Amino acid sequence: MLLREVEYAKPTSVAQALAILSENDGARALAGGQTMINVMKARAASPDALVDLAALEGLKGIELAGDGTLSIGPMTTYTDLVVSAEAKARPILGEVCAQIADVQVRNRGTIGGNLCSNDPTNHLPPLMVSIGAQMTIAGQGGERVVTADEFFLGVYLTAVGPGELLTKITIPAGKRDAFAAVTLGVDGTCIASAAASVNGSLRIALGCVDATPVLLQPASADEGAVREAVRAAGIDPPADVHASSEYRMHLVEVLAVRAARQASERN
Amino acid sequence: MSSSRQIAVTINGTVYEREVEARKLLIHFIRDDVDLTGSHIGCDTGNCGACSVIVDGTLVKSCMMLAVQADGSSIETVEGLANGDELPVLQQAFSDHHALQCGYCTPGMLMSATALLRMNPKPSEDEIKKGLQGNICRCTGYWNIFEAVSAAAERMSE
Numbered sequence: 001m002l003l004r005e006v007e008y009a010k011p012t013s014v015a016q017a018l019a020i021l022s023e024n025d026g027a028r029a030l031a032g033g034q035t036m037i038n039v040m041k042a043r044a045a046s047p048d049a050l051v052d053l054a055a056l057e058g059l060k061g062i063e064l065a066g067d068g069t070l071s072i073g074p075m076t077t078y079t080d081l082v083v084s085a086e087a088k089a090r091p092i093l094g095e096v097c098a099q100i101a102d103v104q105v106r107n108r109g110t111i112g113g114n115l116c117s118n119d120p121t122n123h124l125p126p127l128m129v130s131i132g133a134q135m136t137i138a139g140q141g142g143e144r145v146v147t148a149d150e151f152f153l154g155v156y157l158t159a160v161g162p163g164e165l166l167t168k169i170t171i172p173a174g175k176r177d178a179f180a181a182v183t184l185g186v187d188g189t190c191i192a193s194a195a196a197s198v199n200g201s202l203r204i205a206l207g208c209v210d211a212t213p214v215l216l217q218p219a220s221a222d223e224g225a226v227r228e229a230v231r232a233a234g235i236d237p238p239a240d241v242h243a244s245s246e247y248r249m250h251l252v253e254v255l256a257v258r259a260a261r262q263a264s265e266r267n
Numbered sequence: 268m269s270s271s272r273q274i275a276v277t278i279n280g281t282v283y284e285r286e287v288e289a290r291k292l293l294i295h296f297i298r299d300d301v302d303l304t305g306s307h308i309g310c311d312t313g314n315c316g317a318c319s320v321i322v323d324g325t326l327v328k329s330c331m332m333l334a335v336q337a338d339g340s341s342i343e344t345v346e347g348l349a350n351g352d353e354l355p356v357l358q359q360a361f362s363d364h365h366a367l368q369c370g371y372c373t374p375g376m377l378m379s380a381t382a383l384l385r386m387n388p389k390p391s392e393d394e395i396k397k398g399l400q401g402n403i404c405r406c407t408g409y410w411n412i413f414e415a416v417s418a419a420a421e422r423m424s425e
Contacts, residue, residue: 001292001311001330008289008335009268020268037292037331038313049268050289052336079325102401103379104319104328187400
C-alpha cells in the first residue's frame with residue numbers, strides 16, 4: 001500500500017532525536033514499526049515525519065543489576081528479550097513476549113513501541129503495571145521517571161508527550177508473576193487479559209476492559225477476594241465483534257482469579 | 268529530514284543502490300524497484316506473511332518495514348534459495364509433500380521455514396507450528412506444509 005508522503009530522519013543520538021521531535025509538531029518516533037506502519041496504511045495516523053530510532057544504540061539492550069533490577073532499553077525487540085539471559089531474572093517478561101503475535105512481529109516489534117502505542121489490547125501495559133515497572137522519559141528539559149500506573153493515560157496515549165521519548169524501562173526484582181489472557185487464536189490479540197504479581201503485596205492489572213490497565217490490590221489471592229475486587233472496580237468494558245461488554249467482564253474476572261492463583265503458586 | 272533517501276541494499280548477494288521515497292514499503296522496493304517478484308503481497312496488513320523475507324539474518328514481514336529502514340542491510344528473498352535450476356532440500360520437500368496448491372503463500376512459508384531450520388535444525392511439530400505461525404495458507408490446511416518442513420529437517424540432518 002502507498003503511504004501518505006512522509007519525511008524521514010535517522011538521528012544518531014537521543015539528543016538529536018529529541019531536537020527533531022521538538023522542532024516538528026507532526027513528527028512521530030518510529031521504533032519497530034509493527035504498529036506504526038500499519039496505522040499509517042490505514043490512515044489512522046498520518047505523521048508528517050518519522051524519526052527512526054534504530055540507530056540509537058543507547059536505547060537497546062538489557063542490563064541486570066546486582067540487586068536483581070532490570071533496565072530494558074525501549075528499542076529491545078520481543079525476540080531480544082525472549083532470548084536474553086539477563087531477562088530470565090524476571091521470567092514473566094520472556095514468557096509474555098514469546099506469546100505476542102508471531103515470529104516476524106516479535107523480531108521487529110519493540111518493548112517501547114508496545115508500551116508507547118498503549119493499545120488497550122496490548123500485552124505489556126497490564127504486565128508492567130502489575131510488576132511495578134518504572135519508565136524513564138527524556139525531553140529536551142531533562143529526564144523524569146514515572147511509575148507504570150502513571151504512564152498509561154488513555155487509548156494510544158501515554159505520559160510520553162510531544163518532543164519526548166521513552167528511554168528506559170526499569171523493573172524491580174521478583175519471580176512470582178503470572179499472565180492470563182483469552183486471545184484471538186494462539187498468540188493472537190487479547191480479548192481480555194490479567195497480569196498478577198505477588199512480590200510483597202498482590203497487584204493485579206486488567207487489560208482490554210478500559211482505556212488503560214485497571215490496577216487492583218486485593219488483600220489476598222483467594223478466589224473470593226479477587227472476584228470481589230474485580231466486581232468492585234466499577235469497570236464497564238467496551239463491546240466489540242469479539243466480545244460483548246458482559247462477556248468481557250466475565251472473562252476478566254475469571255482471568256484475574258487464574259493469574260492471581262498462578263502467581264501465588266509460583267516460587 | 269527528507270521525503271526520499273539514497274539507500275544501498277544487498278539482496279541475494281547483489282547490491283542495489285536506489286533513491287527511494289521514505290513512504291515506500293520494503294516489499295514494494297523488492298518487487299517494483301528491483302523487480303524480484305517472488306515475494307508476494309497477500310494482505311498488506313502484516314497478518315499473512317506472504318511478504319516474509321530475511322533481513323540481516325532475521326525473519327521479517329516486508330510490508331511492515333520501510334525500504335529506508337533496510338538501508339545497509341543484507342536481504343534474502345525466495346529467489347535466493349535455489350542454486351540454479353536445482354531445488355534445494357526444503358523446496359523439493361514442499362513439492363514432494365504437496366505443501367502448496369495455489370502457491371501464493373509459498374515464498375513466505377519457505378522463508379519462515381528457512382529461518383526456523385537455521386535456528387533449530389531439528390524442530391518438533393509444535394516448534395514448526397510456532398515457527399510458521401506468522402504465515403497464513405488458505406489452501407492446504409497446513410498439514411502438508413508441516414510434513415514438508417519436518418521431512419526437510421530430517422534430510423538436512425542426514
